[in-house]
Amino acid sequence: QKEVEQDPGPLSVPEGAIVSLNCTYSNSAFQYFMWYRQYSRKGPELLMYTYSSGNKEDGRFTAQVDKSSKYISLFIRDSQPSDSATYLCAMNSGGSNYKLTFGKGTLLTVNP
Amino acid sequence: DSGVTQTPKHLITATGQRVTLRCSPRSGDLSVYWYQQSLDQGLQFLIQYYNGEERAKGNILERFSAQQFPDLHSELNLSSLELGDSALYFCASSGAGTGYEQYFGPGTRLTVT
Numbered sequence: 001q002k003e004v005e006q007d008p009g010p011l012s013v014p015e016g017a018i019v020s021l022n023c024t025y026s027n028s029a030f031q032y033f034m035w036y037r038q039y040s041r042k043g044p045e046l047l048m049y050t051y052s053s054g055n056k057e058d059g060r061f062t063a064q065v066d067k068s069s070k071y072i073s074l075f076i077r078d079s080q081p082s083d084s085a086t087y088l089c090a091m092n093s094g095g096s097n098y099k100l101t102f103g104k105g106t107l108l109t110v111n112p
Numbered sequence: 113d114s115g116v117t118q119t120p121k122h123l124i125t126a127t128g129q130r131v132t133l134r135c136s137p138r139s140g141d142l143s144v145y146w147y148q149q150s151l152d153q154g155l156q157f158l159i160q161y162y163n164g165e166e167r168a169k170g171n172i173l174e175r176f177s178a179q180q181f182p183d184l185h186s187e188l189n190l191s192s193l194e195l196g197d198s199a200l201y202f203c204a205s206s207g208a209g210t211g212y213e214q215y216f217g218p219g220t221r222l223t224v225t
Contacts, residue, residue, distance in 0.1 A: 032212035043114065043202055043216035044155070051212075088155065098143065098211025099168050104154040 003027050006089055006103025015112050019076040023089035023103045026070065030101075031094040033065050035074045038086045038105065047074070047087075079110045115139065116217035118203050124223045130191040133220045137184055137205030143167070144186040145206070145214060146178055150199040161186055193224045 006023045013019055021035075032051055036044035050056045053067045062075040072091075076083055086105040092098060115138035123131055137144050146158040157170035161180035172178075175193075180186040190197060200221050204214040 034212060036216075041221075043116075043218045045114070046213060046215060049212055090155075092212045094212065097168065098145070098160060098206065098214075099157045099170060100145075100147075100155075100212075100214060101157070102155040 001026055003101050004089065004091060004103045007106055008104055010107040010109060012109045012111060013079055015079060015081060015110055017079050017110070019079050019083070019108060019110075021074045021076075021087050021089075021106050021108070023072050023091075024070055025072070025091055025101075027091070027093070027101070028067075028070070029093040030091040032092040033063070033072050034090040034092070034100070035061075035063055036088040036090060036102075037083075038088060040085075044088055081110050081112050084109045114215040114217060116203060116205050116215055118201075118217040118220050120220060121218065122221045122223070124225065125193060126225055127193055127195060129193050129224075130189065131193065131222065133188040133190070133201050133203075133222075135186045135188070135203030135205075135217060137186070137203075138207075138215055141205035141207050141215075142184065143206045143208075143211060144180055144184070145204040146172075146186070146188050147202045147204065147216075148199050149202060149219070155202070158188070190222070195224050198222055198224045 034049040035047045038044045064073045088105040089103040090100040117136045142163045158172040160168040204216045
């Protein structure tokens with residue numbers, strides 16, 4: 001079983017839709033949960049991170065972490081064509097270990 | 113723009129050759145990380161350096177090595193290249209105590225023919 005599982009999609013939605021992206025994980029040591037956005041042929045861009053369980057909101061983006069279910073989500077409200085990209089979840093156990101373990105990414109297309 | 117720079121953008125080389133990828137971290141960041149991204153494996157952690165010292169190793173092949181110099185730039189050396197080494201190689205950096213907040217460079221696309 002992979003440490004982090006993420007549905008590769010592709011996911012296609014109309015402009016303005018609410019998008020839900022999800023990851024599950026198996027390593028209970030993970031404490032930090034990140035979402036990255038990667039445009040084609042570019043480097044991953046950190047969107048937001050969350051420590052432990054709970055919600056975090058940043059503009060149109062909301063990250064949720066449920067450690068009891070080992071499940072994390074990213075919601076995008078009022079999606080825009082510029083949100084079309086691959087979204088990667090990443091996790092880290094904290095302490096002195098800064099290795100990020102990534103999901104394989106979900107390809108999102110927002111259609112005008 | 114993350115502030116992390118990588119050179120070159122593209123590399124095309126033959127099997128058996130050796131290449132060096134270069135990374136400059138964001139100003140003030142002491143940690144540098146190297147990742148490999150391929151279609152089948154996704155983004156995989158290779159190695160981390162902190163202020164010139166190796167801190168953590170991932171699934172890095174013995175044919176690969178890295179170092180971080182006193183000016184904090186880092187180089188990833190790939191030798192005896194095989195077709196399967198073709199991938200995107202990313203460098204990331206982070207500040208002290210914020211290793212979960214990693215900022216990625218634009219990557220180097222390596223093609224081994």
